[in-house]
Amino acid sequence: MKNNNLNLSDLRQPNTIAMAGANNYNENSGQQYLAMGASLPLLEGLEFGLNATFVDYGCSQGAASVAVMQHLVARLRPHSVATLVFNDLPSNDFDSLIKLLPKIRPTEPTAKIYPCIIPSSFYNSVMPPDSVDLGFALSSIHWMRQMPEPKLDTQSFEEYLRVREIHNLAAAHKDLVEFLDLRGQEIKQGGKLIVAVPCPCVDDNDGRITGNGKLRRALFRGMEILISQGRLPTNATARILPPTHVHTEQSFLAALNETKTAWKIEKVYSRVIPHQAYPAMLEAQNKTQDPEIKKIHGKEYASKMVDFISAVFKPFMQAWWIEQGLDREISEQVFLECAELAKIDFVNGGGVNYPVAQDYPHRAFDSYSLTEGYSQNFMVATSGFESSYCIA
Ligand SMILES: C[S@@+](CC[C@H](N)C(=O)[O-])C[C@H]1O[C@@H](n2cnc3c(N)ncnc32)[C@H](O)[C@@H]1O
Numbered sequence: 001m002k003n004n005n006l007n008l009s010d011l012r013q014p015n016t017i018a019m020a021g022a023n024n025y026n027e028n029s030g031q032q033y034l035a036m037g038a039s040l041p042l043l044e045g046l047e048f049g050l051n052a053t054f055v056d057y058g059c060s061q062g063a064a065s066v067a068v069m070q071h072l073v074a075r076l077r078p079h080s081v082a083t084l085v086f087n088d089l090p091s092n093d094f095d096s097l098i099k100l101l102p103k104i105r106p107t108e109p110t111a112k113i114y115p116c117i118i119p120s121s122f123y124n125s126v127m128p129p130d131s132v133d134l135g136f137a138l139s140s141i142h143w144m145r146q147m148p149e150p151k152l153d154t155q156s157f158e159e160y161l162r163v164r165e166i167h168n169l170a171a172a173h174k175d176l177v178e179f180l181d182l183r184g185q186e187i188k189q190g191g192k193l194i195v196a197v198p199c200p201c202v203d204d205n206d207g208r209i210t211g212n213g214k215l216r217r218a219l220f221r222g223m224e225i226l227i228s229q230g231r232l233p234t235n236a237t238a239r240i241l242p243p244t245h246v247h248t249e250q251s252f253l254a255a256l257n258e259t260k261t262a263w264k265i266e267k268v269y270s271r272v273i274p275h276q277a278y279p280a281m282l283e284a285q286n287k288t289q290d291p292e293i294k295k296i297h298g299k300e301y302a303s304k305m306v307d308f309i310s311a312v313f314k315p316f317m318q319a320w321w322i323e324q325g326l327d328r329e330i331s332e333q334v335f336l337e338c339a340e341l342a343k344i345d346f347v348n349g350g351g352v353n354y355p356v357a358q359d360y361p362h363r364a365f366d367s368y369s370l371t372e373g374y375s376q377n378f379m380v381a382t383s384g385f386e387s388s389y390c391i392a
Contacts, residue, residue: 014121015147015243019060020314021093026061026100028304028311031275031356032139036064038271039138039196043071046192050077052133055085057122057183058140062086062097068136069104069115076111083114087126090119121145123178127186135187136194137179142244144168145175150239150320157220157237164241172245176255184261193263198246199270211278211354215305215346219313222341231334233324240317277304278355298352302343305356310339 019025054072059065069084076082084104086097094117101115118126122137123145149167151160183193223240226232247255249268256263281301285294317338318331326334346352 013147014123014145015143016089016091017242017315017319018089018092020311021096023061023093023096024314025093025311026063026096028307029060029063030277031273031308033064033067034273034276035196036067036138038273039136039194040068040071042194042267043068043075046072046075046134048072048075048077048080048082048133050080051082052076052080053083053085053127053131055087055127055132055135055186057087057126057135057137057179058143059086059088059092059097060140061093062100064138065097066100066103068138072134073104073106073111073113076106076108076113078108078110080108081112081114082106083116085116085118085127085132087118087120087122089121092119094119122182123175125182125186129185130188132183132187132191134192134194135183136196138194138196139198141176141179141195142172142197142246144172144243144245145178146171146243148239148241148243150235151237153235168245169251172247173251173255173258175245176247176252177258180255180259180263181261184259184263197252199248199252211305211346211351211356214349214351214354215309215356218306218342218345218349218351219309219338221345221349222338223317225341226334226338231337232321233326235324236317236321239320240313242312242316275305275308275356277301277308281352295347299343299347301352302346305346305351306339306342308356310335 020028052072054069056065056068065086073082073084086094088094097117104113104115106113120126122140148164151157155163187193220237223232223237227234227236249270256265278301281297284297284300288294314335318328318335321331321334322328
């Protein structure tokens with residue numbers, strides 16, 4: 001296996017890695033699907049002209065995207081046409097998305113739709129100027145443009161996370177300003193942008209505890225065991241965290257204030273989105289007195305949670321392992337073993353006693369009017385895996 005003499009300037013490269021392919025993300029993104037559902041109220045009252053363009057920035061394999069597009073095309077007027085644009089990184093599994101496209105059907109029989117795919121980073125311009133009526137980005141704009149720096153051998157994991165967070169704060173701010181500037185050029189005056197994005201969980205501060213940390217730790221423990229067995233390179237955990245940054249409401253607004261284009265935020269609300277597997281496990285466990293059967297349901301929950309996190313982490317883990325010299329086929333096998341170890345750790349570490357994210361009542365923020373003479377209305381629905389807010 002390659003000995004890793006890291007040259008950080010070489011490694012700061014744009015992220016090109018998408019979600020786990022072969023429909024895996026679609027099958028394991030139930031929580032993101034709920035976040036999508038939580039943003040649907042933001043579509044209420046929207047009306048479109050006879051020739052409308054809708055763009056999903058970061059559509060992935062389409063489960064959530066197609067559902068939103070269906071809501072939009074259901075509003076089309078008689079004899080109208082709509083272009084439905086699905087954007088994601090070129091490495092995205094667009095095949096799985098394509099299979100879902102026939103599900104989108106206008107309710108109005110004389111309306112016509114034209115789905116198309118634009119494989120490109122949303123940190124580039126995706127659409128021509130002033131061409132988009134409604135853009136949406138669900139669980140996607142917390143993805144940064146560049147890969148994070150890898151962890152150095154000399155750093156403890158805590159040190160690494162601290163340094164990474166400092167770097168991410170600046171980089172994610174720049175990225176968000178850029179994203180909003182680009183969308184500001186593409187979205188027509190009076191057009192809308194809907195965003196759903198994770199925001200920080202107030203985990204533990206108010207007595208609510210989630211299993212989120214335990215889930216991530218379980219995955220790392222799986223890797224550590226495999227490293228200790230010589231199955232993975234010693235630095236196998238060094239660059240496997242996806243390039244994401246969770247914005248606070250303040251940091252989101254700070255980026256908005258810096259955009260060249262002007263936006264008006266119309267609505268914002270926050271919601272914690274719990275993974276549906278947790279209440280499902282509790283319900284199943286409540287139906288039995290048998291502790292062994294309760295344990296089985298706990299294991300099923302652990303399995304779903306590890307599959308859920310893997311749908312996002314796996315491509316980053318494998319890409320890094322392969323870069324470090326692991327054979328691609330072996331990386332598949334080792335990944336499966338790692339996931340199995342993580343499932344066991346999540347159970348043994350008590351992760352099954354907590355929801356991955358938690359529910360609390362919908363919290364409505366005040367409406368903001370940021371600028372005068374704005375050229376677009378800004379609709380943001382931020383919701384997510386941990387806690388969330390929506391602006392519309
Ligand atoms: C967590 S998934 C969300 C997918 C989907 N919107 C949903 O709600 O389930 C994030 C998506 O953003 C995409 N993405 C990340 N960075 C991107 C970029 N720079 N340009 C376009 N898409 C990007 C990823 O490839 C991935 O498909």
